[in-house]
Amino acid sequence: MSDIAFKEKMEKLEHILEEHKNKQGALMPILHETQELFGYLPEEAQKRISEVTLVPTAEIYGVATFYSRFTLKPRGKYTIGVCLGTACYVKDAQSIMDRLKDELKIKPGDSTDDGKFTLEATRCLGCCGLAPVIMINEDVYGKLAADDIPGILKKYE
Amino acid sequence: MEMYRSHVMICRGTGCTSANSEQIAKNFEEEIKKHGLEKEVVVERTGCFGLCALGPIVIIYPEASFYSLVKPEDVEEIVKEHLVKGRVVKRLLYAESVEEDRIKSINEVDFYKKQVRVALRNCGIINPENIDEYIAFDGYKALAKVLTEMTPVQVIDTVKKSGLRGRGGAGFPTGMKWEFASKSHNEQKYVLCNADEGDPGAFMDRSVLEGDPHSVIEAMTIAGYAIGANQGYIYVRAEYPIAVKRLAIAISQAREYGLLGKGIMGTNFNFDLEVRLGAGAFVCGEETALIASIEGQRGMPRPRPPFPAVKGLFGKPTILNNVETYANICPIFLNGPEWFASMGTEKSKGTKVFALGGKINNTGLVEIPMGTTMREVIYEIGGGCPNGKKYKAAQTGGPSGGCIPASHLDVAIDYENLIALGSMMGSGGLIVMDEDNCMVDIARYFLDFTVDESCGKCTPCREGTKRMLEILERITEGKGEESDIEKLETLAKNIKNSALCGLGQTAPNPILSTLKYFRDEYEAHIRDKKCPAGVCQALLSYTVIDEKCKGCGICAKQCPVSCISGQPKTVYKINSDKCIKCGVCMTKCPFKAIEKK
Numbered sequence: 001m002s003d004i005a006f007k008e009k010m011e012k013l014e015h016i017l018e019e020h021k022n023k024q025g026a027l028m029p030i031l032h033e034t035q036e037l038f039g040y041l042p043e044e045a046q047k048r049i050s051e052v053t054l055v056p057t058a059e060i061y062g063v064a065t066f067y068s069r070f071t072l073k074p075r076g077k078y079t080i081g082v083c084l085g086t087a088c089y090v091k092d093a094q095s096i097m098d099r100l101k102d103e104l105k106i107k108p109g110d111s112t113d114d115g116k117f118t119l120e121a122t123r124c125l126g127c128c129g130l131a132p133v134i135m136i137n138e139d140v141y142g143k144l145a146a147d148d149i150p151g152i153l154k155k156y157e
Numbered sequence: 158m159e160m161y162r163s164h165v166m167i168c169r170g171t172g173c174t175s176a177n178s179e180q181i182a183k184n185f186e187e188e189i190k191k192h193g194l195e196k197e198v199v200v201e202r203t204g205c206f207g208l209c210a211l212g213p214i215v216i217i218y219p220e221a222s223f224y225s226l227v228k229p230e231d232v233e234e235i236v237k238e239h240l241v242k243g244r245v246v247k248r249l250l251y252a253e254s255v256e257e258d259r260i261k262s263i264n265e266v267d268f269y270k271k272q273v274r275v276a277l278r279n280c281g282i283i284n285p286e287n288i289d290e291y292i293a294f295d296g297y298k299a300l301a302k303v304l305t306e307m308t309p310v311q312v313i314d315t316v317k318k319s320g321l322r323g324r325g326g327a328g329f330p331t332g333m334k335w336e337f338a339s340k341s342h343n344e345q346k347y348v349l350c351n352a353d354e355g356d357p358g359a360f361m362d363r364s365v366l367e368g369d370p371h372s373v374i375e376a377m378t379i380a381g382y383a384i385g386a387n388q389g390y391i392y393v394r395a396e397y398p399i400a401v402k403r404l405a406i407a408i409s410q411a412r413e414y415g416l417l418g419k420g421i422m423g424t425n426f427n428f429d430l431e432v433r434l435g436a437g438a439f440v441c442g443e444e445t446a447l448i449a450s451i452e453g454q455r456g457m458p459r460p461r462p463p464f465p466a467v468k469g470l471f472g473k474p475t476i477l478n479n480v481e482t483y484a485n486i487c488p489i490f491l492n493g494p495e496w497f498a499s500m501g502t503e504k505s506k507g508t509k510v511f512a513l514g515g516k517i518n519n520t521g522l523v524e525i526p527m528g529t530t531m532r533e534v535i536y537e538i539g540g541g542c543p544n545g546k547k548y549k550a551a552q553t554g555g556p557s558g559g560c561i562p563a564s565h566l567d568v569a570i571d572y573e574n575l576i577a578l579g580s581m582m583g584s585g586g587l588i589v590m591d592e593d594n595c596m597v598d599i600a601r602y603f604l605d606f607t608v609d610e611s612c613g614k615c616t617p618c619r620e621g622t623k624r625m626l627e628i629l630e631r632i633t634e635g636k637g638e639e640s641d642i643e644k645l646e647t648l649a650k651n652i653k654n655s656a657l658c659g660l661g662q663t664a665p666n667p668i669l670s671t672l673k674y675f676r677d678e679y680e681a682h683i684r685d686k687k688c689p690a691g692v693c694q695a696l697l698s699y700t701v702i703d704e705k706c707k708g709c710g711i712c713a714k715q716c717p718v719s720c721i722s723g724q725p726k727t728v729y730k731i732n733s734d735k736c737i738k739c740g741v742c743m744t745k746c747p748f749k750a751i752e753k754k
Binding site: 024025026027028029031032055059062063066067068069070085086087089090091122123124125126127128129130131133135138139140141142 | 171212356360363394395397398438456515516602
């Protein structure tokens with residue numbers, strides 16, 4: 001992210017904070033929207049949230065690291081979530097994960113060097129009828145075999 | 158209102174949407190226009206029909222023709238034949254509905270025949286993004302009755318009389334919960350909906366929210382009236398984007414119609430709702446943790462009492478029910494509590510939605526009266542295990558539950574019976590496992606889950622589950638010791654008795670229940686260093702079946718560590734000392750001449 005883009009986003013953060021200022025329990029919605037804006041929760045943003053909401057930064061950091069959807073590291077353009085819920089697990093979701101690791105040459109939790117993909121193991125996505133399943137951003141792909149993976153990744157090139 | 162001769166219902170639940178059902182809907186609209194039928198035929202995007210295995214699904218009314226596995230390119234034919242000429246396209250119908258001389262309607266096929274849809278009553282029937290359709294199916298009629306004809310006490314009595322119990326896990330009587338909160342005196346109270354469906358393998362809440370969001374909104378408003386609350390929150394998983402979007406649409410439509418907000422239906426009752434997103438923490442399914450999360454804190458549970466009915470969200474009296482529980486509320490007021498109580502068993506009334514998954518033919522959502530047997534669900538509705546494999550166990554209750562082996566398939570499903578078997582109802586995930594699944598590995602899988610999701614607040618759960626996982630990992634890696642089973646049992650007992658919240662207290666269940674029914678598998682891993690199901694990699698070895706090997710040499714060429722030797726046209730051998738158990742040889746062998754044992 002260039003400095004200018006980052007600055008613009010910090011300005012947008014002010015709108016988010018303004019909107020939630022008087023809400024009870026506003027921290028979670030603020031963090032969700034901040035993450036959507038930046039793609040992650042940058043330190044500067046956490047500090048600014050603290051200044052406006054008067055929640056100590058330590059507590060914000062605590063909340064941000066407690067929940068698995070919040071991330072302090074920038075993410076790839078596309079997040080690939082491999083469902084390792086029970087229904088997918090008993091239908092060999094591990095082989096899907098292994099294939100993605102091979103194709104992208106990264107471990108779960110990491111992003112590719114070009115900033116394109118982030119690979120994650122997720123909990124049940126709730127489409128157990130289609131197991132095994134992966135989700136790329138908001139698109140769900142079901143009834144997969146490991147050999148389907150290269151074709152799917154191609155769509156995002 | 159427009160009248161149409163035919164309704165084309167297209168599933169836009171998550172399952173079918175991922176299989177391109179939006180494109181199918183668009184093609185229908187285009188083709189219908191092409192044939193000038195837009196005044197006669199309407200296309201509706203609905204919630205889930207349940208039979209996700211055969212998606213995308215299209216149902217055409219009034220015939221109730223059930224088209225399964227529809228592709229966008231099939232649409233032209235369906236419109237031309239079915240909608241223009243009135244000839245059902247047999248080749249695209251759900252195979253079971255086609256008989257020699259007639260076509261079964263969807264209610265006659267095995268998958269639906271035994272189902273009774275109460276919570277799922279509108280799923281697949283209405284367009285969830287259109288409040289008018291919900292109202293046309295008696296929507297908001299229960300709320301009107303409650304607000305204009307009943308006192309809060311009568312509302313609570315009705316729910317109590319129905320015998321409805323919480324559908325989210327423990328099965329606490331819903332009416333009693335409401336009564337506790339109504340008796341707590343405070344000007345500010347809250348109604349919460351737990352839509353943080355975290356149990357792996359459960360997706361009924363998602364389907365209700367995607368297919369019938371107003372039923373939850375209406376029920377929460379009724380609950381607000383009953384306990385004296387004017388604000389509610391729906392805490393929904395961020396992993397469910399379609400559900401979140403439809404809830405937002407439904408809430409704004411309800412506000413527009415004066416069904417949420419100030420002076421609902423011209424009475425002086427005020428109630429409003431807000432959606433709050435979860436952020437991927439399983440422990441937030443526990444009520445006090447969920448409350449902490451809405452308050453903007455880490456989702457950690459706290460000891461009870463005080464119960465949320467006394468001191469809940471922001472310190473005020475609060476009730477919390479899950480999505481399916483709310484989905485049952487309106488029919489109770491429309492049909493009477495006696496009607497609801499007439500279904501089910503002595504202590505478990507009404508119906509329960511199960512999400513069938515894993516090694517079962519008809520994966521999807523089913524709703525059955527309590528008291529139906531497990532066998533009926535798995536074989537008659539679910540169609541049994543695919544590929545002729547042998548049923549081994551069904552897991553219910555997710556990481557808090559246990560498994561039900563073949564010998565107990567005739568048990569009638571209700572809260573008490575499942576607990577007696579060492580499992581639990583839970584939220585209703587039902588994962589079927591066949592002979593190829595290793596039960597020790599399944600226990601390890603669930604413990605891996607709980608260790609990851611333990612919030613770390615209490616020691617029994619934080620440390621205890623980790624120790625249990627280490628033992629299970631050792632066993633699956635072939636390093637198990639004789640005393641391990643005993644150690645697991647002791648740890649399990651202590652954790653159950655001492656953990657702070659439901660997550661920890663139930664974490665040992667998958668181990669205890671697999672030990673109870675599949676102790677021999679544990680013993681085989683520990684004593685014989687064998688995995689009978691052929692799952693645990695460290696305990697397997699790959700061998701060539703001499704009689705089947707044709708000596709083609711493909712395996713030797715594919716082996717990444719060159720541990721397969723032999724000459725063309727002779728039987729090849731695998732050197733198990735060098736073998737890394739990658740399984741490539743087995744997948745590549747054209748004659749299926751390699752086995753793992």
